[in-house]
Amino acid sequence: MAVWRLPFVLLSLLGSAIALQERVLESRAPGDGETPLIAAAWYTGWHSTDFPLSRVSWSKYTHITYAFGITTPSPELVALDASDERLLTEFVALARENVGLGSASNRTTFVNTILNVVRRYNLDGIDFDWEYPNMQGLGCNIVNPDDTSNFLSFLRELRQTDRGRDLVLSAAVYVTPFADASGSPSTDVSGFAEVLDYIAVMNYDVRINQSVGAGSRSPLDDSCAPAGAKWGSAVTSIEAWREAGVPLNKLVLGVPAHGHSYDVSPSVVLSRSNSSLLVEYPSFNPAARKRGDRWDGEGGTDVCGATDGPGGVYTYWGLIETGFLKQDGSVGDGIVKRYDECSETPFLYNPESRVYVSYEDARSYAAKGDFIYSTGIAGFAMWEAGGDYNDVLLDSIRHASLNGNPGARTRSSRESGGTQAVVPTRNTATSPSYRNNVPIVWGSLITLIYTCVFLTLR
Template sequence: MRIFPTLGALTALATSTLAASRPLIGNYWPAYNAADQSVAQIPWKYSDLAYYFVAVTTKTGFQVPADQPTSDITAFVKQAKQAGSKPLFSIGGWTGSLYFSSLVDTPAKQTTFAKQIQQFMARYGFEGVDLDWEYPNGAGIGCNVINPQDSANLLAFLKVLRKTIGTSKLITAAVSTGGFLGPDGAPLPSFADFGAYFDYINLMAYDIGGSWSETTGPNAPLRKCKSDTSVQNSVALWTKRGFPASKILLGIPAYAISFTTKSSKLTSADVNGKWQSVAYQEWTGVVPKGGPGDSNAPSTDVCGTKSAAYSGQWQYKDLISQKLLSSDGSKGASGYTRYFDSCTATPFLFNPSKKNYIGYDDATSASIKARWAIQQGLAGVFVFDTQGFTTDVYEAIRTSMGKKAACRAGTTFDTSFLAA
């Protein structure tokens, strides 16, 4: 009789030797914005896993863009290790995943790609790699190479990569709320095999609301309410398909999204007979200007698509620095009122004269999500990105993963779901 190893044994062999002693916080540092936040300004205290973001795919492998100097890479790794963080580098992202598919579509290419990753890690001292191929067998930005066998090829590549870099290094991935897709375009029936090779996945449970939405709404709702999906639904999709909850980091966005509403008054809507939500309002389709760096100057993306529109995004800290929020984030200012929506467990700002709606996460909502994540057996959370949050938000996240979720002064809402 042949004896086969159990999935648990396979997992022990295939993943790294890292054992987390406490819930983790991961942080993505956008190296392309080093002028706005230097390596020294990264919140290292709250970066158990620190992601250098981003190297982009090419037809033959990957490269660090020319505007990201190698001196920053060296400094990033050095300071991460000094702070006790695990430095990883990310490959891909929204604009950098064009050639992921073609880099892993044959065994020979998988071997070449894995060796390139191993050599880059060794050159700079990284302790892991983050595969930011967010949409295998999905278009993503619109011009990514796609193959119906992308998910199967990714799994085959992970086996090669683990063998190449060994078990002392981390393999993580940024993944979508929709999971890995099969040849038919639907989520695979099982993600269990991927769990044997990934140390962690970073679940991007944000960008659920945005300029594509029919109504206003949160960037990252805890519950679905009237959104397309939610934090809770996204985690359930992954765990019900066999991916270990203990290897999931829940994403928390440090940026806000904004809309121009049709009315200067908010209308309450009934949700499932349980909630009254004011988060979902009719809007004009016009995205207002976001934070200080937002621009509608003509631009062309990596696909060659031209646009001239605002993103409507704000860094959370800029809502405070630009005086849309009070210094402690508890109240709106400059004509804005802060609301907290109990159904989605997220705050938003509304200015009736400007008809400007801004949905975001803060210390209250982030701590609720972090606490919920730990109660579900998740490994922790990650933040995208390091530029957005103030220190008090990180403190609330860290505290909530060990204690009862904190609330901002003056905020009242139902937290009974935390015990569910």
């Protein structure tokens, strides 16, 4: 079984498939100057036994991204069978040898390679997943000061081709804008908004500070977090990309269908005055992290040669299967729950196993959906479709994103005196889409999209 962190190792081309529903979403159908909601999720081939394609709720999505395809050391070759465990291992091994695309010849060669794959498999688009240009991701990345500018040059060249003009081009990105030549977040990434149809900001697996304690890994708002624990939230990350030049109608909020667990002592996390209450930011023992649900990896040695233990990851269904939650989403027997109204994050704790989990539920997804609706961003993208249970999370965020649900958001950043929320821009002028300047009807396509992940474009 693949380790959860592998999809986020930014070292190679990740193949993906997008399936767009055959009917347009009704509630937020496009009006004057408005585009319909993007409702997206990733589908992982290596989980297809437990979650076959037949279980995907196709009619509720606009995009389903298949993970993953593979780059090779040559810009002339792309491998597609990444759902095979052997090829996933090969994908990691090849990542260290990933070819640079900074030279004009390599960029042109790789553009042609992608277009050949598009034609061969009748694809409608490309999705690029490169979180850390000119930054360390895994720890042994080769970085170049020109990574971001080279990436943009590559995208422009791809977009300028006859076939590229008609492609749906998107990107999945980190919570801060791409690094500039100095290594700091870029103040102007507007060029990417000009060539991409949308950008998915991955507000999940957000870092935590061990010295502060276990907190939310996908906070809607972190303005109430203690000093040293503010590593990015939906509010701050969307605003950061907007301030760097990406219009709100080009931004999609990445949301997780999984949570992260920690080994926490009952004496630390349970309130001394009431054992049915959990304290905020409990200290934890990183060396004692246990395996999460049956989709979680056992750990091992990564491509940098560093060893690590289990991921401690629980999907939403995994929390039900392991007894943290009941099938209706209520708390399992012997489990203690806390909901943080600032970050809009639920937490679970099992005193017997000492496992403390930061995760997402229907309430937190509704809060994120209301944020999407009220700010006017383009939609959401869930990692991953198979992590949900009977569409509990999907239905919650989709409904709130389409219709709004202000009651779901118990605290706003304005109320907390922290970072201000982005200004709603529903029904305002939008950035141009492509396909020969024809407006996108997201619900009318059946799409297979490729996700390209690069370590370096040097």
